Amino acid sequence: MLSERRLQVLRAIVQDYVGTEEPVGSKALTERHNLGVSPATVRNDMAALEDEGFIAQPHTSAGRIPTDKGYRLFVDKLAGVKPMSPPERRAIQNFLDGAVDLDDVVARTVRLLAQLTRQVAVVQYPSLTRSTVRHVELLSLAPARVMLVLITDTGRVEQRMVDCPAPFGEASLADLRARLNSRVAGRRFSDVPTLVEDLPEAFDLEDRGTVSAVLSTLLETLVEENEERLMIGGTANLTRFGHDFPLTIRPVLEALEEHVVLLKLLGEAGDSGMTVRIGHENAYEGLNSTSVVSVGYGSGGEAVAKLGVVGPTRMDYPGTMGAVRAVARYVGQILAES
Amino acid sequence: MLSERRLQVLRAIVQDYVGTEEPVGSKALTERHNLGVSPATVRNDMAALEDEGFIAQPHTSAGRIPTDKGYRLFVDKLAGVKPMSPPERRAIQNFLDGAVDLDDVVARTVRLLAQLTRQVAVVQYPSLTRSTVRHVELLSLAPARVMLVLITDTGRVEQRMVDCPAPFGEASLADLRARLNSRVAGRRFSDVPTLVEDLPEAFDLEDRGTVSAVLSTLLETLVEENEERLMIGGTANLTRFGHDFPLTIRPVLEALEEHVVLLKLLGEAGDSGMTVRIGHENAYEGLNSTSVVSVGYGSGGEAVAKLGVVGPTRMDYPGTMGAVRAVARYVGQILAES
DNA sequence: GCCTGGCACTCTGTCCGCCCGAGTGCCAGC
DNA sequence: GCTGGCACTCGGGCGGACAGAGTGCCAGGC
Numbered sequence: 001m002l003s004e005r006r007l008q009v010l011r012a013i014v015q016d017y018v019g020t021e022e023p024v025g026s027k028a029l030t031e032r033h034n035l036g037v038s039p040a041t042v043r044n045d046m047a048a049l050e051d052e053g054f055i056a057q058p059h060t061s062a063g064r065i066p067t068d069k070g071y072r073l074f075v076d077k078l079a080g081v082k083p084m085s086p087p088e089r090r091a092i093q094n095f096l097d098g099a100v101d102l103d104d105v106v107a108r109t110v111r112l113l114a115q116l117t118r119q120v121a122v123v124q125y126p127s128l129t130r131s132t133v134r135h136v137e138l139l140s141l142a143p144a145r146v147m148l149v150l151i152t153d154t155g156r157v158e159q160r161m162v163d164c165p166a167p168f169g170e171a172s173l174a175d176l177r178a179r180l181n182s183r184v185a186g187r188r189f190s191d192v193p194t195l196v197e198d199l200p201e202a203f204d205l206e207d208r209g210t211v212s213a214v215l216s217t218l219l220e221t222l223v224e225e226n227e228e229r230l231m232i233g234g235t236a237n238l239t240r241f242g243h244d245f246p247l248t249i250r251p252v253l254e255a256l257e258e259h260v261v262l263l264k265l266l267g268e269a270g271d272s273g274m275t276v277r278i279g280h281e282n283a284y285e286g287l288n289s290t291s292v293v294s295v296g297y298g299s300g301g302e303a304v305a306k307l308g309v310v311g312p313t314r315m316d317y318p319g320t321m322g323a324v325r326a327v328a329r330y331v332g333q334i335l336a337e338s
Numbered sequence: 339m340l341s342e343r344r345l346q347v348l349r350a351i352v353q354d355y356v357g358t359e360e361p362v363g364s365k366a367l368t369e370r371h372n373l374g375v376s377p378a379t380v381r382n383d384m385a386a387l388e389d390e391g392f393i394a395q396p397h398t399s400a401g402r403i404p405t406d407k408g409y410r411l412f413v414d415k416l417a418g419v420k421p422m423s424p425p426e427r428r429a430i431q432n433f434l435d436g437a438v439d440l441d442d443v444v445a446r447t448v449r450l451l452a453q454l455t456r457q458v459a460v461v462q463y464p465s466l467t468r469s470t471v472r473h474v475e476l477l478s479l480a481p482a483r484v485m486l487v488l489i490t491d492t493g494r495v496e497q498r499m500v501d502c503p504a505p506f507g508e509a510s511l512a513d514l515r516a517r518l519n520s521r522v523a524g525r526r527f528s529d530v531p532t533l534v535e536d537l538p539e540a541f542d543l544e545d546r547g548t549v550s551a552v553l554s555t556l557l558e559t560l561v562e563e564n565e566e567r568l569m570i571g572g573t574a575n576l577t578r579f580g581h582d583f584p585l586t587i588r589p590v591l592e593a594l595e596e597h598v599v600l601l602k603l604l605g606e607a608g609d610s611g612m613t614v615r616i617g618h619e620n621a622y623e624g625l626n627s628t629s630v631v632s633v634g635y636g637s638g639g640e641a642v643a644k645l646g647v648v649g650p651t652r653m654d655y656p657g658t659m660g661a662v663r664a665v666a667r668y669v670g671q672i673l674a675e676s
Numbered sequence: 677g678c679c680t681g682g683c684a685c686t687c688t689g690t691c692c693g694c695c696c697g698a699g700t701g702c703c704a705g706c
Numbered sequence: 707g708c709t710g711g712c713a714c715t716c717g718g719g720c721g722g723a724c725a726g727a728g729t730g731c732c733a734g735g736c
Contacts, residue, residue, distance in 0.1 A: 025728050038680055043729070061687045061728050101498065103567075135477050137487065149475065149487060149495065157487065157497045160439070229441075235573060236591035253574035363699050376709055381700070399699050399715050 008035060009045045010054055011078040014066050018314055023063030068279035068313060071291070075276050075317050082318035084326040088116070092326060096334050102126070102155040106231050109307065109331050114234025116323040119311035120256065122294075124230045124266055126154035126304040126335065133184045133192065136218065138177045143167040146210070148217055154304060154335055162217045165209035172207050176214065189222045228263050232256055234309075241312055251286030252310070261286075266306040269294045274321055279313045289313060293320050297328035299336035307331070346373060347383045348392055349416040352404050356652055361401030406617035406651060409629070413614050413655050420656035422664040426454070430664060434672050440464070440493040444569050447645065447669050452572025454661040457649035458594065460632075462568045462604055464492035464642040464673065471522045471530065474556065476515045481505040484548070486555055492642060492673060500555045503547035510545050514552065527560045566601050570594055572647075579650055589624030590648070599624075604644040607632045612659055617651045627651060631658050635666035637674035645669070 012033040016024040026039040026046060035042065046064055049055045054070035057063070066074065084092070095112055099105040106123050113121035137149040144164040151157050179202065183195045196215050200208045235256065238249050255261055261284050268283070269275035274295040280288050291313045296303030307328055309320060350371045354362040364377040364384060373380065384402055387393045392408035395401070404412065422430070433450055437443040444461050451459035475487040482502040489495050517540065521533045534553050538546045573594065576587050593599055599622050606621070607613035612633040618626050629651045634641030645666055647658060 023728090027728075039728095040680055040682090041678085044679090047730080057729090059687065061685080061730095063728065134479065135485070137475055137477060139473050139475060139489070141472065147473070147489065149489075151477070151485065151487075151497070155497075157495055159489070159493075159495045233595060236588055236595060239588040239591065250574055250577040253577065257571060257574060361699090365699075377699095378701095378709055378711090379707085382708090385701080395700090397716065399701095400717075401699070 005035065005037070006045045006049060007073075007078060008033075009042055010049055010066070010070060011074060013046075013049075013055060013064060014070065014074045014078070017065050018316055021314065023058055023065050025063040028063070066314075068281065071278045071313055071317070072281075075278070079318045081274075081325060082322040084322055089326060089330075092116075092330050096330050099334065105331065105334055107233075109327060110231045110233035113307065113309055113323065113327050114237065116327065117309045117311065117320050118234075118240065119237050119309045119315065119320065120232065120234045120252075121307070121309050122230055122232050122256075122262055122266070123307040124228065124263065124305040126152075126156060126298070127228055131156070131304060132186055132188050135185060136177070136180050138173055138180075138214065140168065140170060140173050146173065146214060148214060148221070150218065150221055154299065158221050160217050160221055162210075162214050164213055166206055168207060168210045172203065172210075176203070176211060180218075192222055193219055230259055230262060230266075232262075237311075248289055252290060255284055255286040256310070265292060266294055266308065269306060269308075271296060271303060274325060275308075276317065276321070291315055291317075293317075293324050295324050295328045297332045297335075299332055304335075343373065343375070344383045344387060345411075345416060346371075347380055348387055348404070348408060349412060351384075351387075351393060351402060352408065352412045352416070355403050356654055359652065361396055361403050363401035366401070404652075406619065409616045409651055409655070410619075413616070417656045419612075419663060420660040422660055427664060427668075430454075430668050434668050437672065443669065443672055445571075447665060448569045448571035451645065451647055451661065451665050452575065454665065455647045455649065455658050456572075456578065457575050457647045457653065457658065458570065458572045458590075459645070459647050460568055460570050460594075460600055460604070461645040462566065462601065462643040464490075464494060464636070465566060469494070469642060470524055470526050473523060474515070474518050476511055476518075476552065478506065478508060478511050484511070484552060486552060486559070488556065488559055492637065496559050498555050498559055500548075500552050502551055504544055506545060506548045510541065510548075514541070514549060518556075530560055531557055568597055568600060568604075570600075575649075586627055590628060593622055593624040594648070603630060604632055604646065607644060607646075609634060609641065612663060613646075614655065614659070629653055629655075631655075631662050633662055633666045635670045635673075637670055642673075 009029065012029050012035070013024050016029065016032060026042040029035070029042055030037070030039050046055065049070070050057070050064065053067060054073060055064040056067050058065060092112060096105065096108055099108050102125070106125055109123045110121045113123070131152040131154050133150065134153050135151045137151070139147040139149070141147050144167050146162045146164060146168065147159060148162055149157060149159045179199060180196065183199070184192050187195060196218070199215060200211045203211050235253065238252060241248055241252075265277070265282065265284060265287070269277070269292075274293065277292045279291065282288060282290065282292060287310065289312065290310050292308055292310050294306050294308030296306050298304035308324060311320065347367065350367050350373070351362050354367065354370060364380040367373070367380055368375070368377050384393065387408070388395070388402065391405060392411060393402040394405050396403060430450060434443065434446055437446050440463070444463055448459045448461045451461065469490040469492050471488065472491050473489045475489070477485040477487070479485050482505050484500045484502060484506065485497060486500055487495060487497045517537060518534065521537070522530050525533060534556070537553060538549045541549050573591070576590060579586055603615075603620065603622060603625070607615070607630075612631065615630045617629060620626060620628065620630060625648065627650065628648050630646055630648050632644050632646030634644050636642035646662055649658065
């Protein structure tokens with residue numbers, strides 16, 4: 001086990017490196033943090049930390065930089081979450097309060113997170129699978145064409161066209177609409193399939209085909225996982241990434257365009273509490289030199305989606321975590337209100 | 339006026355520079371293009387072209403590179419639009435045909451454009467202001483709360499909450515829904531305000547407040563210009579920009595995040611036909627070292643929105659223009675079908 | 677046993693001077 | 707009006723020298 005002082009040395013190294021972006025040496029350390037010991041002692045500690053794999057030297061006779069393992073220890077044991085200041089909290093709330101609809105909430109959240117953390121922000125739309133149905137609307141657009149509109153409790157709206165096997169009268173449509181809503185309104189998505197199972201039986205033979213078509217479209221919409229959308233912002237912050245630009249930034253930009261990858265990444269993160277994935281802990285190769293800080297958010301007690309930021313492993317973890325947590329909290333509130 | 343050969347020299351310079359990214363000299367030019375004259379002659383022509391401002395030298399005794407003015411002449415007079423090959427056309431059509439809804443159409447279009455041009459693609463959602471109303475739906479979510487859903491002929495769906503000044507019965511709601519749709523369905527957005535003007539008068543005094551609230555929300559939704567959304571893709575292609583990375587790429591990324599700026603940019607482009615804005619021709623400073631190739635697209639004969647690409651001024655104009663035109667054409671078809 | 681000061685060593689980044697090659701402009705000649 | 711020739715210029719690459727930062731290790735002191 002590492003002694004208390006060695007942990008302090010590691011913490012100091014992480015803090016300095018995050019600030020300066022340059023390998024930090026023993027002398028600079030003792031000057032900037034009063035560790036109460038001499039550079040020579042610190043050197044011994046650093047050698048030990050290097051043996052354990054927490055820090056590394058880019059080349060002989062340069063300072064040390066933290067490894068992914070070093071950041072991990074820092075995040076787990078050495079760093080708290082830096083809370084937002086009251087003015088910041090107010091600013092967050094004010095900014096989010098101005099949103100007019102769900103798209104706007106998500107867009108504002110992305111912007112806010114990117115500004116607060118000065119990194120790339122990723123916000124997942126409130127997921128369908130954990131939501132409940134608020135209303136299902138059916139519109140007859142043509143004799144054999146119905147539009148299905150699904151409205152969720154998080155304010156999300158999905159629409160689908162249904163081609164009917166046979167013409168479907170307005171009366172039948174109204175009937176189906178009423179029956180459908182009385183069964184599924186307010187229910188969780190996962191319960192819907194069993195709730196509508198026997199619905200076609202209530203209709204005339206000639207209408208059953210259409211009813212089934214509508215229902216299967218509805219079920220499709222409910223499970224369709226590619227509808228897990230997300231919004232991204234703050235990519236300009238990638239330019240602050242480092243000196244060795246093109247090589248580092250390119251795979252990150254590619255990863256950010258692969259929403260599927262990001263969704264998977266967010267999905268893997270723990271369901272409750274904040275998750276920090278550092279460097280190679282990210283399964284996706286393009287993000288091996290980045291850290292992802294993510295957390296679930298939702299209306300009420302339950303998380304319905306995730307949000308987070310992507311930044312260089314060399315990031316201000318306490319500050320980033322504080323911002324992510326605060327934003328998630330306020331977005332949850334906004335969603336609960338609307 | 340420049341002689342025919344000098345124009346050929348300019349064309350050759352543009353082509354070579356786009357290919358190699360390096361200043362092109364007189365000797366290389368005569369070797370790669372059979373101009374039928376010696377390097378010395380070409381040098382004279384180049385001096386003339388430089389006097390006219392079409393090309394420039396990065397430093398004395400280096401080759402020449404085209405200026406914005408040079409590219410302009412190239413695009414206007416010297417370059418055609420390179421048509422897509424039949425296999426490419428098929429690929430475009432197949433890829434777009436798989437789309438399931440409007441979001442998907444736009445998402446696929448962005449991806450496709452980015453891949454074809456290897457640049458950043460920008461696609462504006464079909465605009466509301468030129469569309470027609472397909473249907474207006476009203477849902478009662480609570481006694482004094484109505485959800486308004488607007489469906490357009492381009493498949494777009496907008497929803498808004500309306501807080502009613504007084505409780506509003508289901509019967510009145512159905513009445514309003516019917517009256518509203520009989521008046522506005524199939525009509526252009528711009529006609530809606532006058533069409534619904536006298537609608538409140540048809541209702542009981544107690545309901546008029548709510549009817550007005552619903553109508554004003556509807557009108558708001560129709561005019562709300564911030565609802566002009568767009569989607570962006572292919573930002574990873576920015577890494578192919580040039581050597582002097584961070585400085586060039588940062589303002590571009592910032593511009594791309596400012597959807598308002600991009601919308602303005604697209605809006606300024608000519609309404610019909612393809613528009614190419616080169617370097618400083620772009621009003622927005624951050625895009626001064628980029629060119630924007632844009633074109634309107636739409637279902638039927640009329641353009642309802644724009645799409646385009648953003649790339650370095652040093653781009654393959656004929657190829658890019660060909661891809662943009664082809665994609666716009668097919669997207670128009672897809673929209674017309676659905 | 678742990679900390680400390682001192683010392684020799686190593687490596688990087690930078691600055692300078694040099695040379696080479698590419699490219700130019702100009703001129704005289706055809 | 708085109709061409710070959712020639713002198714000139716400038717940037718990029720190469721190599722050596724140098725300064726600075728940082729290390730590892732060792733012997734001595736608390």
